[in-house]
Amino acid sequence: MPKIAPSGLTNAILYVLKSGLSWRAMPHDLPHPATVYHPFRKWQKDTQPLD
Numbered sequence: 001m002p003k004i005a006p007s008g009l010t011n012a013i014l015y016v017l018k019s020g021l022s023w024r025a026m027p028h029d030l031p032h033p034a035t036v037y038h039p040f041r042k043w044q045k046d047t048q049p050l051d
Contacts, residue, residue: 004031012036 012030016023023033030036 002032002035004035009036009039013040 023037026033
């Protein structure tokens with residue numbers, strides 16, 4: 001996976017979450033969807049509350 005700046009990753013995640021679009025529908029001026037989705041899922045799994 002290519003490295004991207006943390007701000008680019010944050011902007012892409014916020015764009016998807018705020019717009020409600022699917023990851024595949026991200027505009028081409030943002031990083032590739034897989035480059036953003038995998039770190040997002042890792043963060044999401046790592047921050048889930050314990051039951």
